[in-house]
Amino acid sequence: MNLEDKKKIKSRLSGEELEKLTQILNLKYAHISGERFFTIEDENSADVILMRVILKNTKESFYYPVEGRIKKDGLTIPAKEAALCLIDYIDYYFDEFFQTKEETTLPIDWHDFSYEGLSFQLRGQVINRHSEKLADGILKH
Amino acid sequence: MTSKLSEELDLAIYERGYQSFLLKRRKKNPLFNNNLDSFHKALASDNPQEEIQSIDPQSLYYSIKNCSPETQIATLPLISKDQLTRLFDYDVWTDNSLNIKRVCSWLSLLKQSSATDMLRKFNQLEEEYRLAILSPLVQFITQEEFEKLGEQEQDTLFSLPGEEIFYKITTDDKEIQQTIQSIIETAMGTDMNYTISLLAHASYLSSIESEELIARFRRARMEEDGFVTYEESLGFFKPINTDHLIEKWKKESTNTSSLLTKKEDNFLETVIKHISRTDCTAFENIEKSMTQTMNALCSVSQIESSDLSNLETIYEYARGSINLALEFLSNKNIDIACEILKKEYTKSLFCFSASMYNDLRKHFIQNLEKFTNLPSNKLKDYLYKQKNGQILKWFDTNGLEYFGFERNETLKGLFNRFPVVPFPENTGEKLKFKVLSTLEDYEKLVSLVNTNSALLYLSFSSNTPLSKTTSLDKIIQNASIQAICGNEFKNDPIRQEQVEKINNMDQDLWQKSKTFLLSSINILLNKDQISEARESYVFSKYRNTPDNYVFLTVKEIENLLNEVQKIKTFEFDTLRNSHSLKD
Structure with a gap:
């Protein structure tokens, strides 16, 4: 699919909606997220709905992207509703994550989950992007 | 999970009062740590059952939740019937609905001790609890009903000895299925009549009715513990x-x-x-x-x-x-x-x-009313109706432009349902707070409120209403520049010749001018100890120690002036333009 076609696919959540959800997420966990904050990304695709909730600090020495994806094929609810459902479940995961003092982790590779009758996949891995960038810099030299 | 993120409102988060501030917490919570010590001592004693059963149910629950799974497995068989009921009351309910998954987690833990212990403890639960757990999950099937079913369906059923009575576990969740099957099979091994009676009752009772019944009993017990409406x-x-x-x-x-x-x-x-x-x-x-x-x-x-x-x-x-x-x-x-x-x-x-906090909040809103055009009636109304969330949302939406980031966050901390004060050493990007817990903390907050009130009083004296284009800091800074240039402390537009005068000042002259201005403000704020103006912006109802708000106010103004090394013309052009638009 070329860039032009990609641009034609409407985002399931508007920029304002994403911003609002991000604000709520940061407010909800302000008391326990420390110096970290959340961002939400919505990836466009013809076949798959993919939502990414990232918990990170400014330096990105803690960078935790939690991704959820649902195949559009066979979906019985609107894409937007499915995207919100994914976000709700990822929020539920982060609730457990903080409650268990950050010990509840997700599989690194795509794993099946279901919630409210919807089947989807999740994955997530904590990385140190800051160190990775430094290492990349060293290797390039 | 009590609320979905997609349906959550920032107002609801503010109303809860404990989520929206980054807290620097005490490392040890005495409620949990003291109880944990006595719990471990009880377990290690010569008669652990007696010692464990003498512990208050809520303390015991916290101790069990905070210990390792091995200790939980060792402890659960020792607890009394009442303690078990209370443990379930505290732990297996979400939004006033029974959480079967959590019930099965506890029963699975008991099973690791032994299946007999699991059944014994299950039977110690009130009948309403047992029926509420089983009735949504088991279906009792007679031989006649069994014969009417297709082969595939018959394969999903479990039979009691004699193959005349069958039962079905109506859940796809494997963990729940295994736990329930384990209970029934263990029960069959001890008392067949009881097992049949339990299955029959659970099947024919409405699951909603049985849950409602136990929910009522649970609510009554929780209210005794203080978990009120x-x-x-x-x-x-x-x-x-x-x-x-x-x-x-x-x-x-x-x-x-x-x-x-x-x-x-x-x-x-x-x-x-x-x-x-x-x-x-x-x-x-x-x-x-x-x-x-x-x-x-x-x-x-x-x-x-x-x-x-x-x-x-x-x-x-x-x-x-x-x-x-x-x-x-x-x-x-x-x-x-x-x-x-x-x-x-x-x-x-x-x-x-709560009254001490409220009096301080009322005092600040009264100063907003006296010295600004901000909608203090709305804020007064929210305060009276205890709608702390609405007040915080107001500060979030409007306060940043009026008060600047740090001051706005501190004020939000004051108005939060559970007040917080800025942590003394705030390094890092997010402002950290601590729970207001001592008289010293309260006096810091009073000082902050008095300082902000003094600044509001000065901005009011400079003849400019606080607005989204004219923040408190900018008013004070601008009026200070006017005063240094030999004019009144008024927020009048800075003219080009004044910009040149300031920019041409050497460091020594700038320092002297600044010092003179700051000492004048010091005298202004301190004078007339019984003046009506001073009394209106200084809060003294619960004070024990003298206020240092004058020192802090003057310090803030000094910091603002220190930012003006050289006036950048375009900044004051903007200020001037905003005045001309207003005119």
């Missing part, structure tokens, strides 16, 4: 008449805190320890009263009794408020504090603190 919980924040408690307890005593040897000793904990050594009955009553007060706050914060990490936060807030009231009323005199704790309900002390 939302409305009753909100009542803890209603201001009370503080005069009668002040008249009763406030003495002219000097601080005799000889027992408070370490700086980090919490006054409340020290007093409680003192009482525990001298009067055991009073100590037990006080602990119970404190736990009930803390439990009562869960409803307004929408925290479940099983949400331990957030419960710790609420408990810290509650203990902080009780400590503040105790420090104030006793003047930090340990003997008087002991008397207060023994004779007053902890709820009264919590409400006393």
Whole structure:
């Protein structure tokens, strides 16, 4: 699919909606997220709905992207509703994550989950992007 | 999970009062840590069952939740019927609905001890609990009904010995299925009649009805522990008449805190320890009263009794408020504090603190009304109706432009349902706060409010209303520049010749001009000790120590002036343009 076609696919959540959800997420966990904050990304695709909730600090020495994806094929609810459902479940995961003092982790590779009758996949891995960038810099030299 | 993110509102988060500030927490929570110590001692004693069964159910629940799975497996068979019921009451309910998954987690733990222990404990639960757990999950099927079913369906059924009675477990969740099957099979091994009776009752009773019944009993027990309704919980924040408690307890005593040897000793904990050594009955009553007060706050914060990490936060807030009231009323005199704790309900002390916060908040809003055009009536209304969330949302939406980031966050901390104060060392990108828990914290907040009120008073004197295009800092800075240029302290547009005058000043002259201005402001704020103006912006109702708000106000103005090394013309052009638009 070329860039032009990609641009034609409407985002399931508007920029304002994403911003609002991000604000709520940061407010909800302000008391326990420390110096970290959340961002939400919505990836466009013809076949798959993919939502990414990232918990990170400014330096990105803690960078935790939690991704959820649902195949559009066979979906019985609107894409937007499915995207919100994914976000709700990822929020539920982060609730457990903080409650268990950050010990509840997700599989690194795509794993099946279901919630409210919807089947989807999740994955997530904590990385140190800051160190990775430094290492990349060293290797390039 | 009580609320979905997609349906969550920022207002609801603010109303809960414990989520929206980054807190620097105490490392040890005495409620959980003291109980954990006595729990482990009980387990290690010669008669662990007797010792465990003498522990208060709520304390026991926290201890069990905070220990390792191996210790949980060892402990659960020892607990009494009442303790088991209470454990289920605290842990297996979400939004007033029975959470079968959690029930099965506990039963699975018991099974790891032994299947007999699991069944024994299951049978110790009230009949309503057993039926509420089983009725949505089991279906009793007679032989006639079995024969009418297709082969595939028949394969999903389990049979009792004799193959005349069958049952079905109506869930796809494997863990729940295994647990329920385990209970039924173990029951079959001990008492077949009981098993058949249990299955029949569970099948023919409506699952909604059985859950409703146990929910009612559970609510009654939880209310005994202090987990009250939302409305009753909100009542803890209603201001009370503080005069009668002040008249009763406030003495002219000097601080005799000889027992408070370490700086980090919490006054409340020290007093409680003192009482525990001298009067055991009073100590037990006080602990119970404190736990009930803390439990009562869960409803307004929408925290479940099983949400331990957030419960710790609420408990810290509650203990902080009780400590503040105790420090104030006793003047930090340990003997008087002991008397207060023994004779007053902890709820009264919590409400006393709530009134202290409320009086300070009212005072600030009155200053907003007096010195600005901001919608203070709306804020007064929100404060009266205890809609702290609305006030915080107002500061979020509007306050940043009026007050700047740090000042706005500090004010939000004041108006939060559970007040917080900025942490002394704030490094890093997010502002950190701590729970307001001592008289020292309260006095810091009073000082901050008085400083902000003095700045509002000065901005009012400079003849400019606070607006989104003219922040408090900009008004003060601009009026200060005017004064340094030899004019009145007024927020008039900066002219080009004034810009040149400031930019041409050498460091020495700039320093002298600044010092002269700051000392004039110092005199202005200090003069007329009984003047109406000064009384209106200085809060003194609960003060013990002299206020240093004048020093802090002058310091803030000095910091603002230090930012003006050289006036950048375009900044003042913008200010000038905003005036001309207004004109």
